[in-house]
Amino acid sequence: MSIWEYANPVKFMRVSGAALPWIAAAAAICLPAGLVWGWMTPEDYKQGSTVKIMFLHVPAAMMAINIWVMMLAASLIWLIRRHHVSALAARAAAPIGAVMTLVALVTGAVWGQPMWGTWWEWDPRLTSFLILFLFYLGYMALWGAIENPDSAADLTGVLCLVGSVFALLSRYAVNFWNQGLHQGASLSIAPGERMSAVYKYPLYLCMLGFFLLFLTLLLVRTRTEIRRRRTAALLAREVRA
Template sequence: MSIWEYANPVKFMRTSGAILPFAVAGAVVCTVGGVVWGFLTPDDFRQGSTVKIVFLHVPAAMMAINIWVMMLVASLIWLIRRHHVSALAAKAAAPIGAVMTLIALATGAIWGQPMWGTWWEWDPRLTSFLILLLFYLGYIALWASVEDVDSAADLTGVLCLVGSVFALLSRYAVLFWNQGLHQGASLSVQSGERMSAIYRYPLYLSMLGFLLLFVALVLIRTRTEIRRRRLAALQAREMRA
Protein backbone atom coordinates (compact mmCIF):
# COMPACT_ATOMS: atom_id res chain seq x y z
CA MET A 1 0.00 0.00 0.00
CA SER A 2 1.58 3.25 -1.06
CA ILE A 3 0.20 6.69 -1.75
CA TRP A 4 0.84 6.15 -5.46
CA GLU A 5 -2.22 3.91 -5.56
CA TYR A 6 -4.30 7.06 -5.54
CA ALA A 7 -2.77 7.89 -8.89
CA ASN A 8 -5.18 5.33 -10.31
CA PRO A 9 -8.24 7.34 -11.41
CA VAL A 10 -10.73 4.64 -10.43
CA LYS A 11 -9.20 4.31 -7.00
CA PHE A 12 -9.08 8.08 -6.68
CA MET A 13 -12.74 8.40 -7.61
CA ARG A 14 -13.72 5.80 -5.02
CA THR A 15 -11.62 7.25 -2.22
CA SER A 16 -12.39 10.87 -2.97
CA GLY A 17 -16.07 10.01 -3.17
CA ALA A 18 -15.83 8.57 0.33
CA ILE A 19 -13.88 11.54 1.72
CA LEU A 20 -15.87 14.22 -0.03
CA PRO A 21 -18.94 14.33 2.28
CA PHE A 22 -16.69 14.78 5.33
CA ALA A 23 -14.61 17.43 3.60
CA VAL A 24 -17.70 19.32 2.51
CA ALA A 25 -19.27 19.08 5.98
CA GLY A 26 -16.03 20.19 7.65
CA ALA A 27 -15.56 23.01 5.17
CA VAL A 28 -19.09 24.32 5.68
CA VAL A 29 -18.97 24.08 9.48
CA CYS A 30 -15.50 25.60 9.88
CA THR A 31 -15.76 28.30 7.24
CA VAL A 32 -19.22 29.47 8.23
CA GLY A 33 -18.35 29.04 11.92
CA GLY A 34 -15.06 30.88 11.67
CA VAL A 35 -16.38 33.71 9.55
CA VAL A 36 -19.54 34.21 11.61
CA TRP A 37 -17.61 33.97 14.87
CA GLY A 38 -15.15 36.45 13.44
CA PHE A 39 -17.98 38.73 12.43
CA LEU A 40 -19.30 38.70 15.99
CA THR A 41 -15.98 39.54 17.67
CA PRO A 42 -15.82 42.87 19.49
CA ASP A 43 -14.26 45.88 17.82
CA ASP A 44 -10.55 46.56 18.06
CA PHE A 45 -9.80 49.79 19.93
CA ARG A 46 -7.59 51.06 17.13
CA GLN A 47 -9.07 49.62 13.96
CA GLY A 48 -12.71 49.60 15.01
CA SER A 49 -14.94 47.06 13.34
CA THR A 50 -12.62 46.70 10.35
CA VAL A 51 -10.66 44.14 12.34
CA LYS A 52 -13.39 41.66 11.39
CA ILE A 53 -12.04 41.63 7.83
CA VAL A 54 -8.99 39.75 9.06
CA PHE A 55 -11.03 36.54 9.26
CA LEU A 56 -11.41 36.60 5.47
CA HIS A 57 -8.23 38.37 4.47
CA VAL A 58 -5.63 36.26 6.24
CA PRO A 59 -7.06 32.79 5.44
CA ALA A 60 -7.52 33.75 1.79
CA ALA A 61 -3.99 35.10 1.57
CA MET A 62 -2.61 31.99 3.26
CA MET A 63 -4.46 29.70 0.87
CA ALA A 64 -3.47 31.79 -2.17
CA ILE A 65 0.18 30.99 -1.50
CA ASN A 66 -0.31 27.42 -0.31
CA ILE A 67 -2.42 26.49 -3.32
CA TRP A 68 0.41 27.56 -5.60
CA VAL A 69 2.78 25.36 -3.61
CA MET A 70 0.33 22.47 -3.90
CA MET A 71 0.16 23.05 -7.67
CA LEU A 72 3.94 23.01 -7.82
CA VAL A 73 4.11 19.69 -5.96
CA ALA A 74 1.35 18.19 -8.10
CA SER A 75 3.07 19.40 -11.28
CA LEU A 76 6.34 17.87 -10.15
CA ILE A 77 4.64 14.56 -9.44
CA TRP A 78 3.12 14.64 -12.91
CA LEU A 79 6.39 15.57 -14.62
CA ILE A 80 8.38 12.92 -12.76
CA ARG A 81 5.96 10.04 -12.30
CA ARG A 82 3.35 10.74 -15.00
CA HIS A 83 0.29 10.31 -12.77
CA HIS A 84 -2.66 11.83 -14.58
CA VAL A 85 -4.65 12.51 -11.43
CA SER A 86 -1.83 14.70 -10.19
CA ALA A 87 -1.84 16.87 -13.30
CA LEU A 88 -5.62 17.17 -13.15
CA ALA A 89 -5.48 18.11 -9.47
CA ALA A 90 -3.06 20.94 -10.32
CA LYS A 91 -5.44 22.10 -13.04
CA ALA A 92 -8.37 21.89 -10.63
CA ALA A 93 -6.56 23.90 -7.96
CA ALA A 94 -5.60 26.87 -10.15
CA PRO A 95 -8.99 28.64 -10.33
CA ILE A 96 -9.43 28.19 -6.57
CA GLY A 97 -6.05 29.79 -5.99
CA ALA A 98 -6.91 32.65 -8.31
CA VAL A 99 -10.17 33.30 -6.43
CA MET A 100 -8.35 33.19 -3.09
CA THR A 101 -5.81 35.72 -4.38
CA LEU A 102 -8.65 37.89 -5.61
CA ILE A 103 -10.37 37.73 -2.20
CA ALA A 104 -7.15 38.65 -0.43
CA LEU A 105 -6.62 41.59 -2.78
CA ALA A 106 -10.23 42.78 -2.65
CA THR A 107 -10.60 42.58 1.12
CA GLY A 108 -7.17 44.17 1.46
CA ALA A 109 -8.15 47.08 -0.78
CA ILE A 110 -11.42 47.61 1.07
CA TRP A 111 -9.62 47.40 4.40
CA GLY A 112 -6.81 49.67 3.26
CA GLN A 113 -9.19 52.42 2.26
CA PRO A 114 -10.15 53.56 5.80
CA MET A 115 -6.91 52.40 7.48
CA TRP A 116 -4.28 53.73 5.10
CA GLY A 117 -6.50 56.21 3.30
CA THR A 118 -5.97 54.51 -0.05
CA TRP A 119 -7.46 51.60 -1.97
CA TRP A 120 -4.18 50.55 -3.38
CA GLU A 121 -0.59 51.06 -2.43
CA TRP A 122 2.42 49.69 -4.29
CA ASP A 123 3.48 47.93 -1.16
CA PRO A 124 5.62 44.75 -1.45
CA ARG A 125 2.94 42.42 -0.13
CA LEU A 126 0.16 43.89 -2.22
CA THR A 127 2.34 43.96 -5.31
CA SER A 128 3.46 40.38 -4.79
CA PHE A 129 -0.13 39.25 -4.62
CA LEU A 130 -0.96 41.09 -7.80
CA ILE A 131 1.97 39.32 -9.46
CA LEU A 132 0.78 36.00 -8.03
CA LEU A 133 -2.63 36.67 -9.59
CA LEU A 134 -0.92 37.24 -12.96
CA PHE A 135 0.85 33.90 -12.63
CA TYR A 136 -2.44 32.16 -11.82
CA LEU A 137 -4.11 33.78 -14.82
CA GLY A 138 -1.29 32.79 -17.16
CA TYR A 139 -1.38 29.23 -15.85
CA ILE A 140 -5.16 28.95 -16.30
CA ALA A 141 -4.99 30.53 -19.76
CA LEU A 142 -2.34 28.04 -20.84
CA TRP A 143 -4.46 25.10 -19.68
CA ALA A 144 -7.41 26.51 -21.59
CA SER A 145 -5.58 27.02 -24.85
CA VAL A 146 -3.75 23.73 -25.36
CA GLU A 147 -6.08 21.10 -26.76
CA ASP A 148 -4.16 17.88 -26.19
CA VAL A 149 -4.52 17.08 -22.48
CA ASP A 150 -1.12 15.47 -21.95
CA SER A 151 0.69 18.28 -23.74
CA ALA A 152 -1.26 20.83 -21.71
CA ALA A 153 -0.29 19.05 -18.51
CA ASP A 154 3.38 18.99 -19.52
CA LEU A 155 3.49 22.62 -20.63
CA THR A 156 1.64 23.94 -17.58
CA GLY A 157 3.86 21.79 -15.38
CA VAL A 158 6.99 23.40 -16.81
CA LEU A 159 5.38 26.81 -16.57
CA CYS A 160 4.45 26.19 -12.93
CA LEU A 161 8.05 25.26 -12.19
CA VAL A 162 9.55 28.32 -13.87
CA GLY A 163 6.73 30.48 -12.53
CA SER A 164 7.40 29.38 -8.96
CA VAL A 165 11.02 30.48 -9.22
CA PHE A 166 10.03 33.81 -10.70
CA ALA A 167 7.17 34.39 -8.28
CA LEU A 168 9.65 33.97 -5.45
CA LEU A 169 12.20 36.13 -7.25
CA SER A 170 9.59 38.83 -7.82
CA ARG A 171 8.71 38.70 -4.15
CA TYR A 172 12.24 39.67 -3.17
CA ALA A 173 12.71 42.05 -6.11
CA VAL A 174 9.56 43.88 -5.05
CA LEU A 175 10.76 44.00 -1.45
CA PHE A 176 13.94 45.61 -2.70
CA TRP A 177 11.98 48.01 -4.89
CA ASN A 178 9.64 49.48 -2.34
CA GLN A 179 9.25 49.25 1.41
CA GLY A 180 5.64 49.26 2.40
CA LEU A 181 2.79 50.03 4.71
CA HIS A 182 1.59 46.50 5.28
CA GLN A 183 2.25 45.23 8.77
CA GLY A 184 4.40 42.12 9.00
CA ALA A 185 1.30 40.35 10.18
CA SER A 186 2.34 36.74 10.26
CA LEU A 187 0.82 34.74 13.05
CA SER A 188 4.08 34.21 14.90
CA VAL A 189 4.28 37.96 15.41
CA GLN A 190 0.65 38.20 16.33
CA SER A 191 0.56 35.49 18.94
CA GLY A 192 1.16 37.05 22.30
CA GLU A 193 1.15 40.79 22.26
CA ARG A 194 -0.22 41.57 18.81
CA MET A 195 -3.39 39.59 18.74
CA SER A 196 -5.50 38.54 21.69
CA ALA A 197 -7.26 35.22 22.00
CA ILE A 198 -10.69 36.58 21.13
CA TYR A 199 -9.39 37.24 17.63
CA ARG A 200 -6.95 34.37 17.41
CA TYR A 201 -9.31 31.41 17.85
CA PRO A 202 -11.89 32.51 15.30
CA LEU A 203 -8.99 33.19 12.94
CA TYR A 204 -7.64 29.66 13.42
CA LEU A 205 -11.11 28.24 12.81
CA SER A 206 -11.52 30.36 9.71
CA MET A 207 -8.14 29.27 8.39
CA LEU A 208 -9.05 25.63 8.96
CA GLY A 209 -12.33 26.31 7.21
CA PHE A 210 -10.64 27.80 4.15
CA LEU A 211 -8.24 24.86 4.06
CA LEU A 212 -11.08 22.33 4.17
CA LEU A 213 -12.99 24.37 1.63
CA PHE A 214 -10.01 24.11 -0.68
CA VAL A 215 -9.75 20.35 -0.10
CA ALA A 216 -13.45 19.87 -0.84
CA LEU A 217 -13.35 22.06 -3.93
CA VAL A 218 -10.19 20.54 -5.32
CA LEU A 219 -11.67 17.05 -4.88
CA ILE A 220 -14.86 18.09 -6.66
CA ARG A 221 -12.99 19.79 -9.47
CA THR A 222 -10.53 16.93 -9.91
CA ARG A 223 -13.47 14.52 -10.11
CA THR A 224 -14.96 16.77 -12.78
CA GLU A 225 -11.74 16.67 -14.78
CA ILE A 226 -11.50 12.88 -14.49
CA ARG A 227 -15.07 12.51 -15.68
CA ARG A 228 -14.45 14.87 -18.58
CA ARG A 229 -11.43 12.85 -19.65
CA ARG A 230 -13.31 9.57 -19.39
CA LEU A 231 -16.11 11.08 -21.43
CA ALA A 232 -13.66 12.23 -24.10
CA ALA A 233 -12.05 8.78 -24.13
CA LEU A 234 -15.44 7.06 -24.51
CA GLN A 235 -16.44 9.43 -27.29
CA ALA A 236 -13.19 8.82 -29.09
CA ARG A 237 -13.72 5.06 -28.80
CA GLU A 238 -17.25 5.40 -30.12
CA MET A 239 -15.99 7.40 -33.08
CA ARG A 240 -13.57 4.64 -33.96
CA ALA A 241 -16.15 1.89 -33.60
Protein backbone atom coordinates in the same frame (compact mmCIF):
# COMPACT_ATOMS: atom_id res chain seq x y z
CA MET B 1 0.05 -0.26 -0.41
CA SER B 2 1.80 2.90 -1.44
CA ILE B 3 0.33 6.36 -1.73
CA TRP B 4 0.87 6.22 -5.49
CA GLU B 5 -2.01 3.77 -5.76
CA TYR B 6 -4.33 6.76 -5.54
CA ALA B 7 -2.89 8.02 -8.77
CA ASN B 8 -5.01 5.46 -10.55
CA PRO B 9 -8.10 7.42 -11.55
CA VAL B 10 -10.46 4.55 -10.74
CA LYS B 11 -9.13 4.26 -7.23
CA PHE B 12 -9.01 8.01 -6.79
CA MET B 13 -12.65 8.31 -7.80
CA ARG B 14 -13.70 5.67 -5.29
CA VAL B 15 -11.77 7.06 -2.34
CA SER B 16 -12.48 10.72 -3.05
CA GLY B 17 -16.15 9.95 -3.60
CA ALA B 18 -16.35 8.39 -0.14
CA ALA B 19 -14.44 11.20 1.56
CA LEU B 20 -16.03 14.13 -0.20
CA PRO B 21 -19.32 14.37 1.77
CA TRP B 22 -17.45 14.37 5.08
CA ILE B 23 -14.97 17.01 4.01
CA ALA B 24 -17.74 19.13 2.52
CA ALA B 25 -19.76 18.84 5.72
CA ALA B 26 -16.76 19.81 7.84
CA ALA B 27 -16.18 22.84 5.61
CA ALA B 28 -19.86 23.76 5.85
CA ILE B 29 -19.57 23.75 9.65
CA CYS B 30 -16.14 25.32 10.16
CA LEU B 31 -16.36 28.20 7.73
CA PRO B 32 -19.68 29.77 8.84
CA ALA B 33 -18.82 29.11 12.47
CA GLY B 34 -15.46 30.81 12.13
CA LEU B 35 -16.88 33.77 10.23
CA VAL B 36 -19.77 34.28 12.68
CA TRP B 37 -17.39 33.97 15.61
CA GLY B 38 -15.12 36.48 13.93
CA TRP B 39 -18.08 38.81 13.39
CA MET B 40 -18.89 38.71 17.11
CA THR B 41 -15.40 39.71 18.24
CA PRO B 42 -15.09 43.13 19.89
CA GLU B 43 -13.86 46.07 17.90
CA ASP B 44 -10.17 46.76 17.87
CA TYR B 45 -9.18 49.90 19.78
CA LYS B 46 -7.20 51.15 16.81
CA GLN B 47 -8.73 49.59 13.73
CA GLY B 48 -12.36 49.65 14.80
CA SER B 49 -14.73 47.27 13.11
CA THR B 50 -12.52 46.98 10.02
CA VAL B 51 -10.42 44.46 11.90
CA LYS B 52 -13.10 41.90 11.12
CA ILE B 53 -12.13 41.87 7.46
CA MET B 54 -9.10 39.98 8.69
CA PHE B 55 -11.16 36.80 9.02
CA LEU B 56 -11.61 36.76 5.26
CA HIS B 57 -8.38 38.43 4.26
CA VAL B 58 -5.81 36.40 6.14
CA PRO B 59 -7.13 32.91 5.33
CA ALA B 60 -7.64 33.85 1.68
CA ALA B 61 -4.09 35.18 1.45
CA MET B 62 -2.76 32.08 3.14
CA MET B 63 -4.63 29.79 0.77
CA ALA B 64 -3.56 31.83 -2.25
CA ILE B 65 0.05 31.00 -1.52
CA ASN B 66 -0.55 27.45 -0.29
CA ILE B 67 -2.55 26.56 -3.39
CA TRP B 68 0.31 27.66 -5.60
CA VAL B 69 2.68 25.52 -3.56
CA MET B 70 0.27 22.60 -3.89
CA MET B 71 0.16 23.15 -7.67
CA LEU B 72 3.94 23.16 -7.73
CA ALA B 73 4.03 19.85 -5.85
CA ALA B 74 1.39 18.35 -8.12
CA SER B 75 3.24 19.54 -11.22
CA LEU B 76 6.45 17.98 -9.98
CA ILE B 77 4.67 14.69 -9.32
CA TRP B 78 3.27 14.79 -12.84
CA LEU B 79 6.58 15.68 -14.47
CA ILE B 80 8.54 13.05 -12.57
CA ARG B 81 6.11 10.17 -12.06
CA ARG B 82 3.48 11.01 -14.67
CA HIS B 83 0.38 10.45 -12.59
CA HIS B 84 -2.54 11.92 -14.43
CA VAL B 85 -4.61 12.63 -11.34
CA SER B 86 -1.93 14.95 -10.03
CA ALA B 87 -1.83 16.94 -13.28
CA LEU B 88 -5.60 17.23 -13.21
CA ALA B 89 -5.52 18.27 -9.56
CA ALA B 90 -3.05 21.05 -10.38
CA ARG B 91 -5.34 22.20 -13.15
CA ALA B 92 -8.37 22.04 -10.88
CA ALA B 93 -6.63 24.01 -8.12
CA ALA B 94 -5.59 26.99 -10.25
CA PRO B 95 -8.94 28.81 -10.54
CA ILE B 96 -9.55 28.32 -6.82
CA GLY B 97 -6.16 29.83 -6.10
CA ALA B 98 -6.85 32.72 -8.44
CA VAL B 99 -10.14 33.45 -6.67
CA MET B 100 -8.43 33.28 -3.29
CA THR B 101 -5.81 35.76 -4.50
CA LEU B 102 -8.54 38.03 -5.76
CA VAL B 103 -10.41 37.81 -2.45
CA ALA B 104 -7.22 38.67 -0.59
CA LEU B 105 -6.62 41.66 -2.88
CA VAL B 106 -10.19 42.96 -2.70
CA THR B 107 -10.56 42.55 1.04
CA GLY B 108 -7.16 44.19 1.40
CA ALA B 109 -8.37 47.16 -0.63
CA VAL B 110 -11.58 47.42 1.38
CA TRP B 111 -9.54 47.37 4.55
CA GLY B 112 -6.90 49.73 3.21
CA GLN B 113 -9.36 52.49 2.32
CA PRO B 114 -10.28 53.42 5.93
CA MET B 115 -6.89 52.43 7.39
CA TRP B 116 -4.38 53.87 4.92
CA GLY B 117 -6.76 56.29 3.21
CA THR B 118 -6.28 54.65 -0.18
CA TRP B 119 -7.78 51.73 -2.05
CA TRP B 120 -4.49 50.70 -3.53
CA GLU B 121 -0.94 51.16 -2.49
CA TRP B 122 2.13 49.79 -4.29
CA ASP B 123 3.11 48.06 -1.16
CA PRO B 124 5.37 44.98 -1.47
CA ARG B 125 2.77 42.57 -0.17
CA LEU B 126 -0.05 43.91 -2.30
CA THR B 127 2.18 44.07 -5.33
CA SER B 128 3.41 40.51 -4.80
CA PHE B 129 -0.16 39.30 -4.64
CA LEU B 130 -0.99 41.13 -7.83
CA ILE B 131 1.97 39.41 -9.50
CA LEU B 132 0.86 36.07 -8.08
CA PHE B 133 -2.58 36.73 -9.55
CA LEU B 134 -0.96 37.33 -12.95
CA PHE B 135 0.88 34.03 -12.66
CA TYR B 136 -2.41 32.26 -11.90
CA LEU B 137 -4.00 33.88 -14.95
CA GLY B 138 -1.14 32.85 -17.22
CA TYR B 139 -1.17 29.31 -15.89
CA MET B 140 -4.91 28.92 -16.47
CA ALA B 141 -4.69 30.51 -19.90
CA LEU B 142 -1.99 28.05 -20.95
CA TRP B 143 -4.10 25.12 -19.77
CA GLY B 144 -7.00 26.45 -21.75
CA ALA B 145 -5.04 27.02 -24.93
CA ILE B 146 -3.52 23.60 -25.55
CA GLU B 147 -5.69 20.84 -26.92
CA ASN B 148 -3.63 17.76 -26.20
CA PRO B 149 -4.17 17.14 -22.47
CA ASP B 150 -0.80 15.48 -21.88
CA SER B 151 1.13 18.25 -23.61
CA ALA B 152 -0.89 20.83 -21.70
CA ALA B 153 -0.02 19.10 -18.43
CA ASP B 154 3.67 19.02 -19.34
CA LEU B 155 3.85 22.64 -20.44
CA THR B 156 1.86 24.03 -17.53
CA GLY B 157 4.02 21.94 -15.21
CA VAL B 158 7.17 23.55 -16.59
CA LEU B 159 5.52 26.96 -16.40
CA CYS B 160 4.54 26.33 -12.78
CA LEU B 161 8.14 25.43 -11.94
CA VAL B 162 9.66 28.47 -13.62
CA GLY B 163 6.81 30.66 -12.38
CA SER B 164 7.40 29.59 -8.77
CA VAL B 165 11.02 30.66 -8.92
CA PHE B 166 10.08 33.97 -10.46
CA ALA B 167 7.18 34.58 -8.08
CA LEU B 168 9.63 34.18 -5.22
CA LEU B 169 12.21 36.32 -6.96
CA SER B 170 9.59 39.00 -7.62
CA ARG B 171 8.67 38.96 -3.94
CA TYR B 172 12.20 39.93 -2.95
CA ALA B 173 12.67 42.29 -5.87
CA VAL B 174 9.49 44.11 -4.89
CA ASN B 175 10.74 44.35 -1.33
CA PHE B 176 13.87 45.98 -2.64
CA TRP B 177 11.81 48.34 -4.75
CA ASN B 178 9.45 49.64 -2.08
CA GLN B 179 9.59 49.13 1.64
CA GLY B 180 5.85 49.55 2.03
CA LEU B 181 3.37 50.16 4.82
CA HIS B 182 1.67 46.79 5.17
CA GLN B 183 1.82 45.51 8.69
CA GLY B 184 3.88 42.44 9.46
CA ALA B 185 2.41 38.99 9.46
CA SER B 186 -0.72 38.78 11.58
CA LEU B 187 0.15 35.40 12.97
CA SER B 188 3.53 34.28 14.10
CA ILE B 189 4.84 31.21 15.77
CA ALA B 190 7.38 33.34 17.62
CA PRO B 191 6.80 33.29 21.38
CA GLY B 192 6.01 37.02 21.56
CA GLU B 193 2.22 37.20 21.38
CA ARG B 194 1.17 39.64 18.71
CA MET B 195 -2.53 39.09 18.63
CA SER B 196 -4.92 38.61 21.46
CA ALA B 197 -6.67 35.29 21.81
CA VAL B 198 -10.00 37.00 21.17
CA TYR B 199 -9.04 37.27 17.51
CA LYS B 200 -6.67 34.37 17.24
CA TYR B 201 -9.00 31.43 17.77
CA PRO B 202 -11.75 32.54 15.39
CA LEU B 203 -8.99 33.24 12.87
CA TYR B 204 -7.66 29.70 13.26
CA LEU B 205 -11.17 28.37 12.71
CA CYS B 206 -11.57 30.51 9.60
CA MET B 207 -8.28 29.21 8.26
CA LEU B 208 -9.38 25.64 8.83
CA GLY B 209 -12.69 26.47 7.15
CA PHE B 210 -10.94 27.95 4.13
CA PHE B 211 -8.68 24.96 3.88
CA LEU B 212 -11.62 22.52 4.01
CA LEU B 213 -13.48 24.62 1.47
CA PHE B 214 -10.48 24.43 -0.83
CA LEU B 215 -10.24 20.67 -0.35
CA THR B 216 -13.93 20.25 -1.16
CA LEU B 217 -13.73 22.39 -4.28
CA LEU B 218 -10.51 20.72 -5.36
CA LEU B 219 -11.99 17.23 -5.07
CA VAL B 220 -15.18 18.22 -6.86
CA ARG B 221 -13.26 19.88 -9.67
CA THR B 222 -10.76 17.06 -10.04
CA ARG B 223 -13.57 14.51 -10.15
CA THR B 224 -15.36 16.56 -12.78
CA GLU B 225 -12.18 16.76 -14.81
CA ILE B 226 -11.66 12.99 -14.62
CA ARG B 227 -15.23 12.36 -15.67
CA ARG B 228 -14.84 14.71 -18.59
CA ARG B 229 -11.69 12.95 -19.74
CA ARG B 230 -13.44 9.64 -19.38
CA THR B 231 -16.39 10.82 -21.45
CA ALA B 232 -14.02 11.98 -24.14
CA ALA B 233 -12.20 8.64 -24.09
CA LEU B 234 -15.46 6.70 -24.39
CA LEU B 235 -16.61 8.91 -27.24
CA ALA B 236 -13.34 8.41 -29.07
CA ARG B 237 -13.66 4.66 -28.64
CA GLU B 238 -17.18 4.77 -30.06
CA VAL B 239 -16.00 6.72 -33.08
CA ARG B 240 -13.29 4.17 -33.72
CA ALA B 241 -15.56 1.15 -33.37
